[in-house]
Amino acid sequence: MYLLLANPTSGAGQGSRVKAELIAEITARNLSYEDISGTSYESAVLNLRSALKAKRPKSVIVVGGDGMVHLAIQELAGSDVPLILIPAGTGNDFARTMNLDLASPVTALSYSLTHPPTSVDLGRVNGRYFAEILSTGFDSMVNERANQMRIRSKIKYDLAMLLELPVFKPLEYEINVDGDRITTRAMLIAIANGISYGGGMKICPNSDIRDGLFDLLILEPVSKFEFLKVFPRVFKGTHVTHPKVKILQGRKISIESKAIAYADGERIGPLPITTEIVPGALKTWLRT
Structure with missing residues (x-):
C-alpha cells in the first residue's frame, strides 16, 4: 500500500x-493507495505522521514541489519508508538534483516502481531537516521581501531581487567548518546538500547528495554591476570560476552574523545557526 500526499495548489x-x-x-496499475493529502499544511503533517504510525506503506508518493518535500522529510528521515517524488512545484529543485523527469508524472512514477531506491543525505538545522540548500545573505533578504508581497507567481522573486540589490550591503560573518574558523565579509553564503535552489539556480553544481559532505559557497563582496553580470551564470553553474566565489566542504558548519537564514525556501530564522550533514538519512530515487 502506498500513501499519497499531494499539494493541489x-x-x-x-x-x-x-x-x-x-x-x-x-x-x-492496480496499486493500493490511500490519499492523505489533507486540506492544509498542518493537516498534511498530521495525516502523514499518523499514517506512518498506523500502517506499513511501501512508499510515500509526494506530489508537489520543494515545500512538500520539506514537509515529508521531517517524518521520513531516518526511516525505511522511501519517498517517491512526483515533481509538480514551481522550483522543483530537489527533483532536479535527483535528475527526475519534470515533464511526465507517469515517467517519474514508473521509474520509482521499476528501480530500487537509494539513500541520500539530508542537512539538519535547529532540529529540522532540509534536502537542498541552506543560505544566508542576499538571497535570504530577497526571500524576506518576496514573502511580504501579495503576488503569487514566481515573478515576485525577480521583483524582490531588483528591489533588494540597490540597498543590500555585504555582512561580516564568522564561519566554523569542522572546527576551522573563517572570518569574512560576504554577499551570500550557501550550504549545499543538493545542487540548486530558486528553480534551477545551480549554486553548487558539483555538490553530491550522497557523499556525506556539504559544499559551502562564499560569495565575497563584488560591485552591484559585477553581481548583475555574473548572476546569469548561476543557471549553468559556471559562476563558481569567478575569483570572488570560494567553495569549501564540511560535515558541520556554524555561521554567526546579523542576518537570517532560509533552507529549502523555508525561513529558519536569525543567525547564529549550526547545521550538520546526516548521511544516508532519506530513501528515495536518484535517476541515473
Missing part, C-alpha cells in the same frame, strides 16, 4: 492536475 495549481493524472496511473 503547488506550481500555480499544477499539483491538482498532476495528482489526477497520477491517480489514474496508480489505478491502472
Whole structure:
C-alpha cells in the first residue's frame, strides 16, 4: 500500500492536475493507495505522521514541489519508508538534483516502481531537516521581501531581487567548518546538500547528495554591476570560476552574523545557526 500526499495548489495549481493524472496511473496499475493529502499544511503533517504510525506503506508518493518535500522529510528521515517524488512545484529543485523527469508524472512514477531506491543525505538545522540548500545573505533578504508581497507567481522573486540589490550591503560573518574558523565579509553564503535552489539556480553544481559532505559557497563582496553580470551564470553553474566565489566542504558548519537564514525556501530564522550533514538519512530515487 502506498500513501499519497499531494499539494493541489503547488506550481500555480499544477499539483491538482498532476495528482489526477497520477491517480489514474496508480489505478491502472492496480496499486493500493490511500490519499492523505489533507486540506492544509498542518493537516498534511498530521495525516502523514499518523499514517506512518498506523500502517506499513511501501512508499510515500509526494506530489508537489520543494515545500512538500520539506514537509515529508521531517517524518521520513531516518526511516525505511522511501519517498517517491512526483515533481509538480514551481522550483522543483530537489527533483532536479535527483535528475527526475519534470515533464511526465507517469515517467517519474514508473521509474520509482521499476528501480530500487537509494539513500541520500539530508542537512539538519535547529532540529529540522532540509534536502537542498541552506543560505544566508542576499538571497535570504530577497526571500524576506518576496514573502511580504501579495503576488503569487514566481515573478515576485525577480521583483524582490531588483528591489533588494540597490540597498543590500555585504555582512561580516564568522564561519566554523569542522572546527576551522573563517572570518569574512560576504554577499551570500550557501550550504549545499543538493545542487540548486530558486528553480534551477545551480549554486553548487558539483555538490553530491550522497557523499556525506556539504559544499559551502562564499560569495565575497563584488560591485552591484559585477553581481548583475555574473548572476546569469548561476543557471549553468559556471559562476563558481569567478575569483570572488570560494567553495569549501564540511560535515558541520556554524555561521554567526546579523542576518537570517532560509533552507529549502523555508525561513529558519536569525543567525547564529549550526547545521550538520546526516548521511544516508532519506530513501528515495536518484535517476541515473
